[in-house]
Amino acid sequence: MNLRERLDWAFGLSSSSPKTAGVGGESSLRPLPWGEVISTPFGTCVRVEERLPLDYAHGLAVLGSLLGRQPHTFGALDRAARVEYAHPDELCFFDSETTGLAGGVGTVPFLIGVGYFTENAFVIEQFFARDFDEEPALLSLALEKLSARPKWVTYNGKAFDVQLLAQRLRLHRLGDLPEPPLHVDLLFAVRRLWKDALGECSLSRAEERILVLRRDGDLPSSLIPLVYFRYLRDRDPWPLRAVFEHNRLDVLSLVALLDACALPFEAPERAPLELDALKLARLLLQRGRIEHASRVLERALSRARTTRLRKRMLIELASLYKRRRLWRKAVELWDEAIRLPGFTLEPYVELAKYYEHRARQLDKAEQLTRQALEGLRLLSALRGDPAVESRKAELQARLQRLQSKRGRA
Numbered sequence: 152m153n154l155r156e157r158l159d160w161a162f163g164l165s166s167s168s169p170k171t172a173g174v175g176g177e178s179s180l181r182p183l184p185w186g187e188v189i190s191t192p193f194g195t196c197v198r199v200e201e202r203l204p205l206d207y208a209h210g211l212a213v214l215g216s217l218l219g220r221q222p223h224t225f226g227a228l229d230r231a232a233r234v235e236y237a238h239p240d241e242l243c244f245f246d247s248e249t250t251g252l253a254g255g256v257g258t259v260p261f262l263i264g265v266g267y268f269t270e271n272a273f274v275i276e277q278f279f280a281r282d283f284d285e286e287p288a289l290l291s292l293a294l295e296k297l298s299a300r301p302k303w304v305t306y307n308g309k310a311f312d313v314q315l316l317a318q319r320l321r322l323h324r325l326g327d328l329p330e331p332p333l334h335v336d337l338l339f340a341v342r343r344l345w346k347d348a349l350g351e352c353s354l355s356r357a358e359e360r361i362l363v364l365r366r367d368g369d370l371p372s373s374l375i376p377l378v379y380f381r382y383l384r385d386r387d388p389w390p391l392r393a394v395f396e397h398n399r400l401d402v403l404s405l406v407a408l409l410d411a412c413a414l415p416f417e418a419p420e421r422a423p424l425e426l427d428a429l430k431l432a433r434l435l436l437q438r439g440r441i442e443h444a445s446r447v448l449e450r451a452l453s454r455a456r457t458t459r460l461r462k463r464m465l466i467e468l469a470s471l472y473k474r475r476r477l478w479r480k481a482v483e484l485w486d487e488a489i490r491l492p493g494f495t496l497e498p499y500v501e502l503a504k505y506y507e508h509r510a511r512q513l514d515k516a517e518q519l520t521r522q523a524l525e526g527l528r529l530l531s532a533l534r535g536d537p538a539v540e541s542r543k544a545e546l547q548a549r550l551q552r553l554q555s556k557r558g559r560a
Contacts (some may be wrong), residue, residue: 160324180281183388185395189278193287193325197279199395202272210362211423212407219546224303224413226333227438228340233332235438240268242335243300244405246294247312248398250376259286260315261379262394263293266402267300277395282383287323294320294328302333304405306354309336323389337405340412343430344422351385358404360497361411361423370397419447426451429467433539436471466498473501478509494530496542507553517553520546 181186186199205215222236248262264277277295280289293316297303305312317328341361342352349360358364370378370393380391415422415431428451435444448468455461478479482505485498499519505518524546531539 191288196285196288199277201275209403210364217410219503220413224416228335244304246401264402265296265396301329301331304335307338320364494526
């Protein structure tokens with residue numbers, strides 16, 4: 152039965168169903184043809200385990216390549232991280248399939264996939280609830296795995312998966328999810344690095360463009376709840392294989408995308424798509440890696456496609472040179488930024504500060520301050536922005552100070 156026939160059957164559009172032993176609308180819970188039934192203090196559910204070799208390829212990525220990434224890279228991908236270092240074998244990759252995509256009290260997780268590295272393999276475990284009364288067992292096993300490796304990787308997990316799991320755990324009085332010291336939500340990482348190149352940043356879009364991966368015949372996420380409800384009605388497990396495979400591919404894509412997001416921090420020239428170099432540099436700066444951020448912008452400067460983008464990069468890179476006390480390089484970039492079309496206040500102010508406090512050329516500093524005031528005057532006439540008036544007052548005070556200094560000199 153092909154995908155179209157499976158979907159027709161799942162929706163009840165086809166009167167025929169696969170000839171599977173045990174089908175017939177029975178309400179009793181039967182083991183799935185794959186996996187094993189696991190007993191917990193909170194009941195039973197189904198567990199499926201798969202062990203993949205480290206050289207297993209998913210799109211352009213090889214799973215084991217993530218093990219070679221620098222431990223400090225993953226902390227840079229989570230702005231709220233409480234730890235800077237995390238080794239890949241400490242990470243837990245997880246994704247859930249639920250009875251609805253909007254969340255809320257009526258949404259129930261029925262399949263949770265978790266992945267993690269061992270010494271010589273990547274392991275995927277999937278926990279499945281054959282009915283709603285197996286949800287506590289499913290949740291308890293997921294809680295056990297996430298607590299054992301409290302450094303998580305998800306895709307939109309901060310807004311959906313984690314919130315839903317925490318809510319359901321509280322509802323069943325099973326305890327609380329631990330507060331992870333690291334939670335890399337790859338949706339935000341992908342947006343920061345490739346929003347301009349991708350546009351829409353769904354997981355499928357990221358897979359196609361970054362991993363060069365297309366899921367031919369994959370079950371769409373929007374249809375997964377309907378397939379599960381059909382299973383609850385007819386007890387035919389066969390269509391569920393497409394749900395398990397969808398979840399399995401989601402977990403594998405988390406590994407591959409984390410590797411793709413980590414790569415630019417170590418070798419931006421090898422990134423799979425053209426990066427947002429400014430955002431990457433800011434992420435590096437958050438971790439105090441000023442020299443690395445400078446190299447990222449230096450490489451990107453020559454490829455800037457527009458004058459506006461080039462000016463932004465010049466100003467950002469000059470700021471980094473200033474922090475590194477590379478004054479000659481910083482002055483060259485501020486000068487170039489001023490020569491480019493369009494008025495931007497920052498290079499005028501920075502150069503005026505440099506000539507006043509370091510080069511001791513008060514006339515040059517005064518000239519730049521006057522030019523900045525003229526630019527703001529024109530900008531104020533166009534916009535009437537109160538913030539512009541505030542900056543004009545600051546520059547007037549600077550100009551008066553410079554004139555006073557020159558008078559004393």
